[in-house]
Amino acid sequence: MAAQRGQRNGVGVTPPAPTAAEITTPIPRVTEVPAARERARAIPEAAVARLAVYLRVLSGMQEHGSGTVSSEELAAAAGVNSAKLRKDLSYIGSYGTRGVGYEVAVLIEEIERILGLTRKHSVAVVGIGNLGHALANYGGFPGRGFPVTALFDVDPDLVGVPVGGLPVGHIDDIARVCAEREVSIGVIATPPPAAQAVCDRLVSAGVQCILNFAPVVLQVPDHVEVRKVDLAVELQVLSFHVARRADNAAVLAEANGRAANGRAVDGMVVS
Amino acid sequence: MAAQRGQRNGVGVTPPAPTAAEITTPIPRVTEVPAARERARAIPEAAVARLAVYLRVLSGMQEHGSGTVSSEELAAAAGVNSAKLRKDLSYIGSYGTRGVGYEVAVLIEEIERILGLTRKHSVAVVGIGNLGHALANYGGFPGRGFPVTALFDVDPDLVGVPVGGLPVGHIDDIARVCAEREVSIGVIATPPPAAQAVCDRLVSAGVQCILNFAPVVLQVPDHVEVRKVDLAVELQVLSFHVARRADNAAVLAEANGRAANGRAVDGMVVS
DNA sequence: CTGACTTTGTGCACACGTTCACAAGCGGTA
DNA sequence: TACCGCTTGTGAACGTGTGCACAAAGTCAG
Ligand SMILES: NC(=O)c1ccc[n+]([C@@H]2O[C@H](COP(=O)([O-])OP(=O)(O)OC[C@H]3O[C@@H](n4cnc5c(N)ncnc54)[C@H](O)[C@@H]3O)[C@@H](O)[C@H]2O)c1
Ligand SMILES: NC(=O)c1ccc[n+]([C@@H]2O[C@H](COP(=O)([O-])OP(=O)(O)OC[C@H]3O[C@@H](n4cnc5c(N)ncnc54)[C@H](O)[C@@H]3O)[C@@H](O)[C@H]2O)c1
Secondary structure: OHHHHHHHHHHHHOOOOOHHHHHHOOOOOOOOOOOOOOOOOOOOHHHHHHHHHHHHHHHHHHHOOOOEEOHHHHHHHHOOOHHHHHHHHHHHOOOEEOOOEEEHHHHHHHHHHHOOOOOOOEEEEEOOOHHHHHHHHOOOOHHHOOOEEEEEEOOOOOOOOEEOOEEEEEHHHHHHHHHHOOEEEEEEOOOHHHHHHHHHHHHHOOOOEEEEOOOOOOOOOOOOEEEEOOHHHHHHHHHHHHHHHHHHHHHHHHHHHOOOOOHHHHHHHOO | OOHHHHHHHHHHHOOOOOOOHHHHOOOOOOOOOOOOOOOOOOOOHHHHHHHHHHHHHHHHHHHOOOOEEOHHHHHHHHOOOHHHHHHHHHHHOOOEEOOOEEEHHHHHHHHHHHOOOOOOOEEEEEOOOHHHHHHHHOOOOHHHOOOEEEEEEOOOOOOOOEEOOEEEEEHHHHHHHHHHOOEEEEEEOOOHHHHHHHHHHHHHOOOOEEEEOOOOOOOOOOOOEEEEOOHHHHHHHHHHHHHHHHHHHHHHHHHHHOOOOOHHHHHHHOO
């Protein structure tokens, strides 16, 4: 059943091809494992994020009654290239049937296994302001295996008040409560100046994964995993594309509409 | 001033090397531009996102009174490698002084120019529920050049009610209002089933940039830029790391502590 | 059982992004 | 002016991720 898992290693390990090594470097001797510093590097981070998307699409298909999907269908629904999808799936094993496709239920199960969704991950939200309220009230997490089991704030007016059915705790109790409720993911939704301190307290409390909404760069020990959601950055990236589009339009207009001599284009690009 | 901009093209364009093209494909004729489908590829997307981070750090430094920064300092504050930071900055030009560093004010100005922040980008939020309320009430956007100028919902109880000082409009007025207020960025915070329809209406209204919070893959025309914020995916990626960490710990413990025979490891992985 | 057809799984080449390492350039000092 | 130490800017190596194209492996009809 799961015996095929070894295949994924075949991709990264079978052809290590130390071609250039012998030319430039003074022979790094292939005794242990030359390149890979951590033996554990297997599924690309980008692929992991996509697997989560596939999982959601598959869940929708299952509710809709589909028994099997081809890589083409699933790729279209997930908005990616079908080759990429197949490669992503190949990282977790060979669960497809050639000529037919993938069984939806099997794929769901395997992706959930790889993503560690077979067990629940208790979530704590710190900072119950605008965003914290929205998160606490959101019903989409518990159903997906991420029950919100603790809320924290410093504001005395908030402490004790139930939000989304859960009373807000005081930040000073964070260590005790997180331990009691086995919190594995901490969400930071405090103002930026408080974020690092809150982060430190979460880490002290033993939380190893943090999702940060505050626009600050958090310093954490190596063993803690941080992901950030930065809306200002998202907006600014969009802004960049607007600006770019405008620039391009101007350049194109000039290149097309005006004279066909080559100087105009060079004038824009070079020095 | 903008003279050095041409340099960045040197990196990505000088070696287009259409080697395999002549071998496999039936000669795609090198009349116009062989490789680059869009002539505009210059600053890597990843670098753009980081520039936004640098900008925020720099703003903090400016308020703190710093006149200049070295790449080392700025990199540390932004949580990146200093070489990467310098390369990122080199995409937008040469604004540093060797032996000294970068002038904070100059860098801020240039990054803002590249990101298109010299003009305001009007934002519309659609779906004024939990998340929409948080976004509408959030004070951090207007100050950064992203004024929220329109809110929309279908709920009759919400329409007309002011949220964050702005009355909620009806979704049916979206085209008119977006045109009037020159909305350039649409934010989707509706339930998933409504997201694609809302997206289509935004696109019809002329909005070319969309920030999507609904966990669905949006279909849009080529000229529309979509970025998505998917909290479920973020949590699942964190979950994956928890699982991996646990696996590694188990494997390591076994490999180190127990007997050195190979059978034990296989026993863990299979089935 | 055979052969035609479909779809997976992956080797390979390319593109993108990251990191290293160092020459070039600048300010300060004698 | 000549030297020295510091920091930038970037060529080049490297690693990661993406996409193509096809052999392998299955289904199904006859
Ligand atoms: N609301 C949004 O839409 C939005 C958008 C982008 C980014 N953000 C970021 O998310 C964070 C939260 O935003 P918000 O609008 O909810 O802010 P908010 O001011 O409404 O809420 C912050 C909450 O954190 C609490 N808090 C402050 N210090 C604390 C501490 N040390 N420990 C625990 N709790 C503490 C406050 O009492 C308050 O309840 C901010 O960093 C903000 O920049 C929010
Ligand atoms: N709240 C969160 O913390 C959170 C977290 C992750 C993802 N999300 C996603 O963000 C989206 C919004 O979440 P929420 O908690 O704010 O939901 P919500 O149900 O509180 O709000 C949705 C709002 O959208 C409005 N709406 C519905 N159909 C609409 C339409 N066709 N046009 C305009 N408005 C319409 C509803 O009237 C409602 O006010 C959802 O897709 C959700 O999955 C939310």
